[in-house]
Amino acid sequence: MSLELLIMFAFGGAFLTYLAGKISSKLRDIFALLCSVALVVIVSSLYKVETTITLYNGFFGMPLSMRLNPMAWFFAIAIVSSSALVVLYSMSYMKHRERTDYYYFMLLLINAAMLAIVLSGDLVSFFISWEIMSWSTFLLISYNRNAALPAGIKYIVMSLIGSMCMLVGIISIYTAFDTITISEIVQHMATATAGYKLFLLIIFSITFGIKNAVVPLHTWLPDAYAESPSPFSAVLSGMLTRMGIFGFLLIMFVMVGAENSLHMGRGFFSYHNILAWLGAITIVIPTFIAMLQNDAKKLLAWHGIGQGGYMIVGIAFGTSLGLAGGIFHTLNHAIYIILLFLSVGAIEYSTNGLRDLNSLGGLFKKMPIAFLGGLLGICGLIGIPLTNGFVSKWLIYKTLILGKAPFLAFATLLGTWGTILSVYKFLHNLYLGQLPQEHQNIKKTPLAMQIPIVILSLTILVFGILPGLPLKSINAMIVSFGFTPLTVSIWGISSETGTLNMINIFSILLVVVAIFWLIFQAARKSTAVDQYDNYAAGAAIPKDKYNYTVEFYAPFYRMATPYLRDIFDMLYQKIARFTEFACDNIRKIYTGYVSDYIIYIILFLALLISAQLKWSVF
Amino acid sequence: MKILSLFISPLLALIIGLLFLGISRKITAKIHWRCGPPVYQPLIDVIRSFSQKSISHGAFFDFGIILSLSSSVVLIYFLPVGDLYAMTSGGLIAFLYLMLLGPFGIALSSAASGNPNSSIGVSRKFLLALAYEVPLLLVLLTVMTHYNTISLVEIVNIQAGTGMAFSSWALVLPGIAYFLILPAVLGVRPFEIVSAPQEISSGPVAEFGGKHLAFYTLQHALQLFVGLALFVNIFLGGGTLFGLLNPIAGTVWATILGIIIFLVKMFIVLVIELFINAVYPRFRIEQAMRYLWKWPTLIAFVGLVIVAILN
Numbered sequence: 001m002s003l004e005l006l007i008m009f010a011f012g013g014a015f016l017t018y019l020a021g022k023i024s025s026k027l028r029d030i031f032a033l034l035c036s037v038a039l040v041v042i043v044s045s046l047y048k049v050e051t052t053i054t055l056y057n058g059f060f061g062m063p064l065s066m067r068l069n070p071m072a073w074f075f076a077i078a079i080v081s082s083s084a085l086v087v088l089y090s091m092s093y094m095k096h097r098e099r100t101d102y103y104y105f106m107l108l109l110i111n112a113a114m115l116a117i118v119l120s121g122d123l124v125s126f127f128i129s130w131e132i133m134s135w136s137t138f139l140l141i142s143y144n145r146n147a148a149l150p151a152g153i154k155y156i157v158m159s160l161i162g163s164m165c166m167l168v169g170i171i172s173i174y175t176a177f178d179t180i181t182i183s184e185i186v187q188h189m190a191t192a193t194a195g196y197k198l199f200l201l202i203i204f205s206i207t208f209g210i211k212n213a214v215v216p217l218h219t220w221l222p223d224a225y226a227e228s229p230s231p232f233s234a235v236l237s238g239m240l241t242r243m244g245i246f247g248f249l250l251i252m253f254v255m256v257g258a259e260n261s262l263h264m265g266r267g268f269f270s271y272h273n274i275l276a277w278l279g280a281i282t283i284v285i286p287t288f289i290a291m292l293q294n295d296a297k298k299l300l301a302w303h304g305i306g307q308g309g310y311m312i313v314g315i316a317f318g319t320s321l322g323l324a325g326g327i328f329h330t331l332n333h334a335i336y337i338i339l340l341f342l343s344v345g346a347i348e349y350s351t352n353g354l355r356d357l358n359s360l361g362g363l364f365k366k367m368p369i370a371f372l373g374g375l376l377g378i379c380g381l382i383g384i385p386l387t388n389g390f391v392s393k394w395l396i397y398k399t400l401i402l403g404k405a406p407f408l409a410f411a412t413l414l415g416t417w418g419t420i421l422s423v424y425k426f427l428h429n430l431y432l433g434q435l436p437q438e439h440q441n442i443k444k445t446p447l448a449m450q451i452p453i454v455i456l457s458l459t460i461l462v463f464g465i466l467p468g469l470p471l472k473s474i475n476a477m478i479v480s481f482g483f484t485p486l487t488v489s490i491w492g493i494s495s496e497t498g499t500l501n502m503i504n505i506f507s508i509l510l511v512v513v514a515i516f517w518l519i520f521q522a523a524r525k526s527t528a529v530d531q532y533d534n535y536a537a538g539a540a541i542p543k544d545k546y547n548y549t550v551e552f553y554a555p556f557y558r559m560a561t562p563y564l565r566d567i568f569d570m571l572y573q574k575i576a577r578f579t580e581f582a583c584d585n586i587r588k589i590y591t592g593y594v595s596d597y598i599i600y601i602i603l604f605l606a607l608l609i610s611a612q613l614k615w616s617v618f
Numbered sequence: 619m620k621i622l623s624l625f626i627s628p629l630l631a632l633i634i635g636l637l638f639l640g641i642s643r644k645i646t647a648k649i650h651w652r653c654g655p656p657v658y659q660p661l662i663d664v665i666r667s668f669s670q671k672s673i674s675h676g677a678f679f680d681f682g683i684i685l686s687l688s689s690s691v692v693l694i695y696f697l698p699v700g701d702l703y704a705m706t707s708g709g710l711i712a713f714l715y716l717m718l719l720g721p722f723g724i725a726l727s728s729a730a731s732g733n734p735n736s737s738i739g740v741s742r743k744f745l746l747a748l749a750y751e752v753p754l755l756l757v758l759l760t761v762m763t764h765y766n767t768i769s770l771v772e773i774v775n776i777q778a779g780t781g782m783a784f785s786s787w788a789l790v791l792p793g794i795a796y797f798l799i800l801p802a803v804l805g806v807r808p809f810e811i812v813s814a815p816q817e818i819s820s821g822p823v824a825e826f827g828g829k830h831l832a833f834y835t836l837q838h839a840l841q842l843f844v845g846l847a848l849f850v851n852i853f854l855g856g857g858t859l860f861g862l863l864n865p866i867a868g869t870v871w872a873t874i875l876g877i878i879i880f881l882v883k884m885f886i887v888l889v890i891e892l893f894i895n896a897v898y899p900r901f902r903i904e905q906a907m908r909y910l911w912k913w914p915t916l917i918a919f920v921g922l923v924i925v926a927i928l929n
């Protein structure tokens with residue numbers, strides 16, 4: 001019963017919010033918030049419930065159904081809670097914008113569509129929800145117009161290619177097995193040939209690879225993340241892109257099955273190994289490209305691609321530990337990337353839309369909460385111990401090292417060390433350093449924007465110190481895929497080959513910090529000085545120009561810029577331009593003269609006749 | 619033992635680290651035909667700094683430096699010095715990550731001061747770190763793959779059974795690579811790009827005085843200790859010397875002698891490094907990156923390929 005209620009709430013809430021906006025904007029805001037909080041309550045009440053319902057029976061004689069299992073629940077709770085926080089944040093962020101009714105409508109519709117995706121029990125409802133999600137995403141990406149329009153077009157073109165691949169896959173499954181229900185497909189899969197399974201894996205991998213932005217299918221992502229409104233960038237990077245991970249899990253471990261998808265091909269040239277290597281490339285190259293970015297949101301966007309690689313590597317490696325790492329990283333990534341986008345959004349809000357890393361600085365004294373969010377967010381992104389990102393990355397590294405894949409492990413570790421450089425630049429150029437004069441009196445961050453930031457910051461620490469909380473439900477998911485369960489306790493993971501105990505590290509660091517803090521306080525008190533009172537080796541200090549942000553890693557840029565280009569984007573642009581050119585020329589055959597058209601017809605007939613004479617086709 | 623090492627390890631590391639700082643100044647001075655400060659000079663400086671005036675650019679400025687020193691002490695708990703170690707949770711991977719918390723804390727603190735020289739220093743520090751981490755990660759991965767474990771203690775224990783890792787031929791190349799990057803890890807000449815007093819007023823330290831400077835010096839001493847101790851642990855067999863201590867294994871004397879052997883090994887490595895490096899002038903950051911990404915990386919990579927094929 002409550003599964004229907006959930007879907008009704010999700011879709012109905014979206015439409016009603018739009019209608020409420022026509023009455024008053026305050027009513028709409030409150031209604032949207034209540035609706036998304038209600039979804040969180042309903043989904044959390046469904047914890048550990050496993051059920052299947054049929055929504056509609058007459059779709060060309062095929063049942064459209066919904067099913068709830070550990071995998072669906074895990075993604076559902078992540079979707080609804082992140083969405084609730086983003087709606088709360090939007091209440092202040094979107095206050096004085098235009099077309100807000102439409103914004104809320106689309107935001108809630110995307111939320112509902114994502115819920116429907118993870119809950120769908122058959123491929124047709126999966127496809128329908130997938131399309132609702134893709135189209136409404138397109139509308140929200142191009143919400144800001146101007147530069148956002150081409151970004152949206154780029155997204156929707158790639159998304160359509162993915163959808164078409166999925167459609168081909170679904171139709172082929174229907175013709176082969178005569179069913180679209182996932183649980184029945186699983187049973188039929190035993191009779192399928194290895195070649196057919198590989199075909200399914202590849203065709204769905206293109207769809208989900210585009211959504212999850214696996215190199216070389218990533219090119220839509222940087223522009224889309226950078227140009228959409230910040231709260232939506234958060235949803236886009238946190239959960240929507242990770243529907244690709246959900247899809248990979250669905251095709252690899254549910255539909256085709258772990259024992260098939262992990263033994264497809266041989267040696268290096270096996271399906272999952274090539275996927276893992278694509279994941280590794282996805283980690284390394286985008287992470288280094290991120291270092292060159294000067295737009296805060298674009299920097300985060302490139303990291304969004306890079307972190308997606310960790311999830312792919314973990315999942316593709318296909319051991320309990322790696323799978324747990326990959327799935328856990330999906331959740332962790334959602335938490336810290338949403339936090340980072342909200343933090344950048346707070347700056348945009350206060351400085352009237354500035355997000356250029358070269359013209360900001362020193363905001364940590366003016367916006368302490370947003371700074372806290374940014375700091376913990378980048379700590380999570382790097383994976384500094386005691387934040388959530390550390391645990392999932394640790395699981396992935398350990399899998400790779402003990403699984404005899406040192407080169408993959410090297411790629412993942414290298415990605416992390418590249419991450420440090422660019423995210424430090426992010427934090428330094430936005431929040432640290434000197435505060436420019438023109439930002440001395442910026443707008444305060446409103447409470448509705450502070451609350452989500454604080455909640456997410458705390459979540460990062462809680463999941464970092466007590467990783468057992470989410471790992472328990474991830475464990476249930478892994479068991480449902482047919483893997484051996486992990487020994488998970490609330491503070492970490494224990495095994496014969498190495499134990500991770502976060503509370504141990506946390507308590508000892510806490511004690512040591514406390515001791516040194518006491519020593520620090522006991523020593524002679526220091527005098528407080530302002531930002532202009534600093535040492536310049538005897539030189540006079542010009543106010544406002546005495547900052548170091550532009551070209552933060554200048555020597556590295558000089559060395560690496562020629563090599564770090566997005567060649568795939570250039571290739572696709574070239575193909576797009578060529579297609580445009582070719583179509584433009586083909587158009588010229590429509591001359592408008594009847595005599596020309598008659599010649600075309602005669603030529604075509606002549607071609608047919610000569611073909612018949614030569615090969616006798618008909 | 620673990621409880622005991624909670625107190626002993628940091629004290630030992632701090633004192634030995636400061637002593638090594640003093641020794642390295644003295645040896646460098648002698649090579650330069652100068653007299654040099656006494657060996658205990660850094661210790662006096664730290665004590666003196668605590669009583670001196672300092673300035674503060676706000677709470678975050680203080681917090682960063684405290685975090686940096688604290689995480690370095692936690693790092694010491696992960697590091698087996700002979701039989702002394704307090705923690706194993708997470709193994710070498712957790713150790714690697716904790717290693718980055720020290721510089722990160724200093725980076726946060728000095729960037730909060732708003733001094734551009736500090737920012738330049740931090741930017742150099744991260745670039746240098748990226749440069750030496752590439753070969754370092756390759757080296758550590760080689761060792762972990764070779765012994766098939768991620769635990770630092772286990773790596774040391776395996777060596778206690780078989781002698782130094784250096785004597786097993788598969789680990790010769792990674793050992794050489796680590797030795798080549800060691801000055802960069804320790805931040806000594808010719809890789810003292812980060813502080814470079816004549817160019818950027820000591821970089822990250824520019825705004826530190828009094829207790830901040832004292833904390834920074836202590837952190838620097840610990841960093842020196844960790845860099846050397848990691849090399850000794852991974853390649854030189856830690857606190858063992860070809861089974862010399864086996865007859866008295868398990869006794870208190872064996873533990874103490876183990877620690878002494880460990881420290882002597884560290885000292886020898888330090889002195890060899892100093893002899894080689896004291897005569898070089900300082901690199902520019904591009905030169906350092908190019909050097910570190912060329913020979914050490916190549917050697918480490920070949921080492922990893924060999925070990926990966928052997929497995």
